[in-house]
Amino acid sequence: MKASHFTINRKYFRMEFGFIFFLSFAITLISDLEYSAYVQHNISKFSDDFGYRVVTESLALICYGIYYWGFLKVYVFRRSLLGVILCSLAFVILDHIFDKYVTNWILAHTDFISQAFRKRALDELSDPRIVFTFNYALISAIFPLTGLAFVVRSFSQDNELKTLKEQQLVSELNYLKAQLHPHFFFNTINNIYGLALKQSTDTAPMVARLGEMMRYILYEADQETVPLSREIAFLSGYIEVEKIRHQKGTNIQFDVQGILPEYRIEPLLLLPFIENAFKHGLEEETGNGFVHIVICQTDEDLTLQVSNSIPETAKGKAVAGIGIKNVRKRLDILYPGGYRLEMNDAPGTYEVTLILPNI
Template sequence: MLRRLQFKVDKYRKVEFFFFLTYFYLFRILTDFEYNIWERHIFGVDLSAVEYNIAYGTSNLIAFYSFYKILLHLLIKKKVWQFIVFIVGFLICYSLYNKAVNLLYSNLPFLSEGLRNSALKYLRFRSIGYSLAYVLKEFLAVGSLAYFMYSVQQDEQLKALKEQQLVSELTHLKAQLQPHFFFNTLNNIYSLALQRSVATAPLVAKLAEMMRYILYKSDENLVPLKDEIAFIQNYVEVENIRYRTAINIKFDVQGIDDKSKISPLLLLPFIENAFKHGIEEEAKEGFVNIIICKTEEELTLEVNNSIAKNKGGAGGIGLVNVKKRLEILYPEKHKLEIQNDGKTHQVSLTLEMR
């Protein structure tokens, strides 16, 4: 986060640096060069004009860079009255500033005599010392930059707030998911322990592997898809240990590569839901069929399960949470279809892989 913030600060400084150098040096020099060609029919570089533009370009750059920084601050703070007072004050101070600049230039021995004489001539003027039309042009140019920078920074802040809100919400959803998952799995272990089943120890071992994955991977934004599939496979094996041959469980994986990544624990609730709310109370019949297929652009999850006779449907906090996560992580990049005819429950999820 700090690196990204520093990158944005550096980016803004580069834009400011490029604008002020271009506007107060390059444009002035190119304007004089064009004037010499088309009006005075002088071809080549006029060194006296270059010196003049660099000298007065520097003085104006200093004045209007200060104006820009204060203006940007007032825009960010949204201080309207201070902004109006600042404009009037700047016009007064800019007149005094020009007088001081001309006084300085007229006494600098390393400047050419022509530039010193010009500064002395400007110093003797009884006017305010600048053209209002010229200053208005500077106001518009520098003010436009300040407003642009203000808009960009406002957008960046809004984006950062939205990202922070999404991270907080995802953290909350994951915090709900993990206890829910362990609660269900510990229930399975408890049931087997009551039966003094020899499958209790293998189930505990599998649970330990899954706990390790959740502890070290669930806080990451993306994890390798193959690791997520391995985690799901462990979960299915845990259910196989629990149900043995009573339930027909099929798990098929196709096209999984080493490069694809996915948000952790995103697929689990659909599979967990099939066991928890579909066949948990079935003793002699029932099925769960799981197919995960990865193509070049998409990941598809198909889950079909029978519905227990005394179950009215499927639900649970895990399924509610995963729908919210899909909306946050894959907005308009996922398709979820859930069908229930009273006998079978079908889930079809398609993700556009990032």
């Protein structure tokens, strides 16, 4: 029955110490006050043995602490019933021996304790007999301390479970972002390929823009959050690339309103909605197609509104691609029940409204 170490967790130490201190001092003090008031009919009588109580309960505090942190809590956390039983049995035996020889010796040699208590301590010290009783130890120490250990273990498990869930969410978010990167690059490289086939003079500027966007994705988008202003700058670069591709017969508008300088957002969260608008709104458009994007922030929330034309050849087709399915999962993780996403398929127009809380 050997405990490997003292299981003292700073997070719960104050609660544990407070409970053990109360068990050692306060309960005895309350008991003495009640005895003085109801039996001796003089509440001030409890002060007669105050020095005695200071010594005995200070020693009890030390014994309870060693028993709890050194042994009992270890076995409770290990879910070892046998260990709990054996260390509790050992505690009763060793506590009686400690009281018999150590506590009584200290009492007998402490000057501020009354003569009556010092004499009683000497008498008990000289008596060779040791009477072991279990009932009082069970009620006053073992059961309360065991309950405390189980409560702390429950709190610890809840925190560990919460930490594990957070780690799983972070892993899932990283996985979803990793999916987004190749999806984005695949689409953009296809755009550059189309321009190259036409030997367009816009190919080089588009490659330069792509380089800037790649730098952002590789060196900034792996952070948990980025300034919204930085994310908007990235989106602006992406929209400029799309403007290069769709120069004739299209109406592309990008409006930003009321951005708060301190606001941060999960990187690449808005891109799929904008990318989707260009892919499905202008890819097959041969007439006057449009993409209108508005990002507006107030003190309460951040709103993204995206609307795009629907070409005749695309009517009846699903407009939500891989990126939209991806971002829905990310929104569920980042803002569980706290965001609003509306997608409306009106005649000739597809509209998306995303509202995020300012948190």
